[in-house]
Amino acid sequence: MAATIKDIKDLTGLSLATISKYLNGGNLLPENKEKIEQAIAELHYEVNEMARGLVTSKSKVIGVVVFDIANVFTCTLLKYLGERFREAGYAAMICDSQNDAQLEAENVRFLVSKKVDGMIIIPVEQTAGFLEPALRADIPIVLMDRSLEGSGIPCVKVNNRMASYQAMEMLYNYGHRRIAVIGSDRELTGRERLNGCLQLLKDKKTDIPASYLKIGRHSIEHGYNSMQELLELKELPTAVFLGNFEIILGAVMALNESPLQCPSDISLIGFDDLIISNLSNPRLTLVVQPLRDLADNAAGLLLERLQNNKNTSVEIDPDNQKQGDLILPALIVEGSSIARRV
Amino acid sequence: MAATIKDIKDLTGLSLATISKYLNGGNLLPENKEKIEQAIAELHYEVNEMARGLVTSKSKVIGVVVFDIANVFTCTLLKYLGERFREAGYAAMICDSQNDAQLEAENVRFLVSKKVDGMIIIPVEQTAGFLEPALRADIPIVLMDRSLEGSGIPCVKVNNRMASYQAMEMLYNYGHRRIAVIGSDRELTGRERLNGCLQLLKDKKTDIPASYLKIGRHSIEHGYNSMQELLELKELPTAVFLGNFEIILGAVMALNESPLQCPSDISLIGFDDLIISNLSNPRLTLVVQPLRDLADNAAGLLLERLQNNKNTSVEIDPDNQKQGDLILPALIVEGSSIARRV
DNA sequence: TGTACAGAGCGAAACGTTTCACCATGAGGG
DNA sequence: CCCTCATGGTGAAACGTTTCGCTCTGTACA
CATH class of the missing domain: 3.40.50.2300 (Response regulator)
Known part of the structure; x- marks a missing residue:
């Protein structure tokens, strides 16, 4: 039903390789470029990301697993994370663990199946066992808010x-x-x-x-x-x-x-x-x-690891905790709920 | 790196077709079944959903586009929607439009690329133009909260x-x-x-x-x-x-x-x-x-259309609005913020 | 004038599944 | 004893891309 690269080939007379090159930003004769653009418009062509993903084994999707989606803390983080990811050309696939460790483990396995390129996780479980499928598949992970002690997986959180x-x-x-x-x-x-x-x-x-x-x-x-x-x-x-x-x-x-x-x-x-x-x-x-900072740092950390995709070990900031956690300061915002006592 | 069906073939001596049959719940000799299960465990095999999706042209993913993710209304809906989808074997891919119509249109196109099987949308735009790529690709859509007047796309909302x-x-x-x-x-x-x-x-x-x-x-x-x-x-x-x-x-x-x-x-x-x-x-x-009801109905409506995947036109409930919208009653919960006046 | 080289394009293989059409085996019925 | 049929299994094609290595053309330079 949907148009494919092949239809563009038929319409333009160019080869698949050339069209692919166009789609991925290679150099073409202006003339051919225009032909392709015209064909794309005419056929309403949209890249089939599944096919692309199959060969590149990159999905351009980041899996986000949260302990509970229905609260302001989480969804504000999701908002900021989403912005960063989008800027970098990634989409987020969000899974809610509903405070259930078993569901959480399932979510991770599911995202591995989906071949996500990386994961952000706010865990409900307290040990890292459930991350095994992701680690085995060599998927970079960044934790947020709750670290997994001794797991060696970096966590961005508040002090x-x-x-x-x-x-x-x-x-x-x-x-x-x-x-x-x-x-x-x-x-x-x-x-x-x-x-x-x-x-x-x-x-x-x-x-x-x-x-x-x-x-x-x-x-x-x-x-x-x-x-x-x-x-x-x-x-x-x-x-x-x-x-x-x-x-x-x-x-x-x-x-x-x-x-x-x-x-x-x-x-x-x-x-x-x-x-x-x-x-x-x-x-x-x-x-x-500082939700914005938390999200920016977590997204940054993950994206960095995705760029130098040779899963570089995280640089450990000597000022900070063991295992390269990133610990941000919180802020006290004064209201008027505290009375002075003599 | 990750194990494929081929590795299982090598390990068990069975054919690809047989293994595929196993994965999709076909009948096998108990003996072979066990062999495969053992191989899967040993190799930590996980289905590559991209490859699967490529051939079935089903992603088992539902795209959800929301006008703004960082509020309680939205994320509570997301939670309930997620539960329903999961039960039915679908995952949700959530896109935040940040109250920006252009971003919203991009989100829809993006999800089309991702070959989502259906979409739930809480729109920011007031006309249906931006849905065109999805409609052309024959992707069923259900709106929530805000209908698009005259678009013919069903909407689940409150009165x-x-x-x-x-x-x-x-x-x-x-x-x-x-x-x-x-x-x-x-x-x-x-x-x-x-x-x-x-x-x-x-x-x-x-x-x-x-x-x-x-x-x-x-x-x-x-x-x-x-x-x-x-x-x-x-x-x-x-x-x-x-x-x-x-x-x-x-x-x-x-x-x-x-x-x-x-x-x-x-x-x-x-x-x-x-x-x-x-x-x-x-x-x-x-x-x-009634957030739970809203979500249940929207998810139900969409899933129903996905099952009888011959994109059945929605049955129009004569009691309800034109174009098959589903309109639920809201509830007044009394607090004590209203004084009686004489 | 010949050589080197850059730029643009091409064909074919590969990615990991599902599925179609077909084959072998053995049981049951006439 | 032959035919039919159900069951479990198979090989190969297909899905829609990217990518590798190759060819061709034309330009710059010695």
Whole structure:
């Protein structure tokens, strides 16, 4: 049905090789060039990328596997990644793992079948086993947000530990001593953030009761329940650190339902999403991740490896972590959810 | 590098045809079946989908083109669409048009090159011209959210007009007469919503001053500025209809910055996003779209056309609009952002 | 004037599958 | 005992490109 290079051959009288050369930007007589262009227009010819891919064994597609597609963090990253890839002539094939490790492994295998040229992965799994099919096929991979410890696969992420340390420090500097933490220990990211929090408390020799430490899942529910529990304590915390977007959402819901006010009764600092803070009243003070930078760096890293396609080992930046991770600083954006304490 | 069917042939002594038959679920002697399975495991063989696609001219990929990927509406739809497609053995190739009609046209052409089997499109363009390459290639298309008038291409969407009519009616029934509307007329969806609003005002013979009608772009800015302007009027509206997510965001920001309170001073009803309402205080009353249903129906419609691959013309549901659009009802979820007026 | 060389074009092989038409085997029925 | 038929298997063509090595033409230079 669709026109092929052969039809162009028939129409122009040129050979397949010449037409292919045209398609790939080789030198032709202006006369022939024009003939081909005319034929293409007339036949509405579009390259068959499957055929092309078969012989070049390049698909010009980058597979992106995300732990969960339906959240602002992920889809903002997808947007920025997409822009970079497009500029470089690549398309993205996006697979949602729905927080399911098995699905994730399937996604990777699927993308290998599709012969993607590279992969960007925000993993749900915590070890690198599921990447084996891709590694075996020699497909370059760049991780985002969550590294796979000891895998040797580069990861572009934010310095979660330092960022949450600084967030806690901000609470501390505002005079807060009774600080609660609602966080998740289910993913590396969450644990890193928790570590940052605890480190500050340790450094400042500030003890908090065990009931102030709410560690659980990365979910709205966990945020909601934890905040409710905190609000029922005899001795309320004066400030709460909220470890991720879902937790913020749940915690703010619980707080909104209570008679207590932020920041007069209780101060908040959250980790993750910027847009959202606009809606809350008062505006939340937040640790925000430089999403654009994260995406640019991840895309850059991957594209670089695709260009020098001899799968060059990543240059390890000595300033940074083991295994060539790229660690970007996060930014604290001040709202008015933190009260000063004397 | 990667193992091919030929390697399996060498290892098992069977013919290519037999192995292919195995891969596609044909009947084999149990003995041979086992041999092949063993070889596959040993060689870590994965089908080369490009080669397969070349001969079958099926890619098992569905192209999804969205007007903007970085928002909750879109990515929630993507999630649900992805689930359906996966179940049916299809993968999604997602292209972001970044609200740019030219990019959108490019995306369509690109997906045609990729030989996708079908497309789901949430268009930015308002006429169907850009779909030509896909139509010519006989690729089934289903639109979502925004129909292309007169194009004959089926669209799955919400009844925007009726939903916003009902939202306005709710305000009216709560006793509001001075109702402002902040909306967008840049996309069909926005215009449909505006029409619903105006229709109610007309039906109820309720006149509002021109200054209550804020029609502009689909943007946070428009929401923010419009709400600010409304709040500066001598005669404040008692309630405001907010036509989409970005407008809600901007408007709520503006309101939060003012001394006025919702709902005691001003009531709000918004159109679009559910999650967000949890964060606002008080909880917003919202018109929510049945995203799951939208996605299920769109995916179903497309998959159905892919099965009976003789591109069957869509059955036109006589209850529904011209050209076989599928129009679903929206749902009003009550928060507490509407005050009763006497 | 002859040689070298660059530029443009060409034919054919290759990529890894599926599929078509055909073959061998053995079981069942007349 | 022959014929038919079902089953499992095969070889080769086809899909639409790219690419390798080759030829041809004409120009520049010695």
